[in-house]
Amino acid sequence: MTSTAFLTGITGQDGSYLAELLLEKGYEVHGLIRRSSSFNTGRLDDVYEDPHDPDRRLFLHYGDLSDGVSLINLLRDINPDEIYNLGAQSHVRVSFDQPVFTGDVTGIAAMRLLEAVRAAGVGSRIYQASSSEMFGATPPPQDELTPFYPRSPYGVAKLYAYWATRNYREAYGVFAVNGILFNHESPRRGETFVTRKVTRAVARIKAGMQKELYLGNLDAVRDWGYAPEYVEAMWRMLQHPEPEDFVIATNTAYTVRDFVELAFEHAGLDWREHVRYDPRYERPTEVDALIGDATKAKTLLGWEPSVRTPELARIMVDADIQLLDDELAGRLVRID
Template sequence: MKKALICGISGQDGSYLAQFLLEKGYEVFGTSRDAQGGGFRGLGLLGIKEQVTLFSMDPEDFRSVLVAVRKSQAEEIYFLAGQSSVGFSFEQPAETIQSFTIGILNVLEAVKMEGREIRVYHAGSSEAFGDTQGLAATEDTAFRPRSPYALAKASSTWLVDNYREAYNLYACTGILFNHESPLRPERFVTQKIIQSAKRIAGGSEEKLYLGRLDIQRDWGWAPEYVEAMWLTLQQEKAEDFIIASGESHSLEYFVEQAFVQLDLDWREHVVQKQELFRPTDLAVSRANPGKAREKLGWKAKSGIKEIISGMVGETVLSGL
């Protein structure tokens, strides 16, 4: 039985990855900063909390990370921990940068110290590319981060690349574009839209306040993306991969479709607020996931309307 350690198991991706690995026959270990007090809502909704061994780990404390690596004796480590909101990173830049860069650095150092065969997956982000002028990003596209979150993700990706080259570690990054599910917290704009629309459909007279609606993003279905994480660690050679659908849509289109599925006209309920505009934001995020399709045999299955439908209907399980 293979053993996997998921750092940051309480989030959306950690929960779905745990479910996926359990179905593959893995023994799964998971960490959060406070395993005793953590709610682990996602694991509970998926009905798998009792099947996972949980313990506390502070990614920014090397000793804590080393203990987790040794306790689990994992052959695969998935580093999904860190402050995950782009918007919040402008308010807490130091916390955001440290949570990613120091966290993955400690994991890489622990693996180097262990001296046994351990494969490391690091969750990168499309935000690191910055503004690509509307061109589809590939694994060779230069990083031009435009937020503290993006800077943190770019830096941690470079750390992984450096340790792979300098110390011959099996360490790689999945550069994930946006991916959603009902397990998303409401601080994320997609979930904010869905939940507001559902309340309005239920009779609420509230308004949905949003920032820019013209931005374009590549949205996927989170349960599909965790398979790509696993596939990344099953390759003979450690490489970085873009994980995306290859299709970008505007936030206005996402809003429109969410309200349409509830028989509502979004224009009657949505108000743009200047205060919600970020200091810097990407106009268009576009991806070329060709390498993942060719080498991993992975391709996103769910389109934008299916994803919105799954969130509206709160389809928690993997299939749509």
């Protein structure tokens, strides 16, 4: 019998990789997408299926995490075996500019989805995308027992969603888990996130299309992993016999400066000739160091990462160089 999954945030980095993984495992996948005046499904191009194909297994539904009624109706219709809540306003710096919006779509929306599951009467297993930003100022290494101390509206909103998930698990017996994922990147990362901002600039600088890259705090320490490996961990959490929360991380530490140096070096460039400081990119309250201990995930889920930051930087730089080459070649073809 085919398993069915419902994904919010399916058009994002994690959602697109997770959709691919689930389709490869034979799932029927349903994704929630917001109505927009422009196409926002580019990350799903590789798994696109003809909507007229009777054998298709990928279905996209218009909706929004702010609309609890539509969520209830969708869940009743789909009756999914698994739900992955990846939808959010996920940019930490932007959350300072839009704190109330972030609190709604990142925090309260998780409660809205949990309540929709309960109201719809479906027996779905639920994955909540929690974040290492919940640890904030608590010194590393951080694991499942580390106290939380969020330092941004985003971290606060994620903490609300974390405790909502635990509450529904304990109050109603819902199979609901929190995946406390540390930073995870890929060529599909949004262009405003620091890693992708760096690798995209490297490609443009190497091509002579850009001279300088402006960044904020270069001393922040992060534990960076590879997104396709992290969505595998999400799936494993919902296959575990009991609902538990898990930290997913590489237990390695690199500064933003380290990532910048690795990325520029891979392209044969000296980062010091191109990177400039801009205080506008500083956060009002900074998170100095996030380094995760994923021992529990290794022990209970059999999950462990293989891609570390140096390889990740190379993967992303190569992908952005290729992407830029393809874009330039396409323009030349159109001009000719």
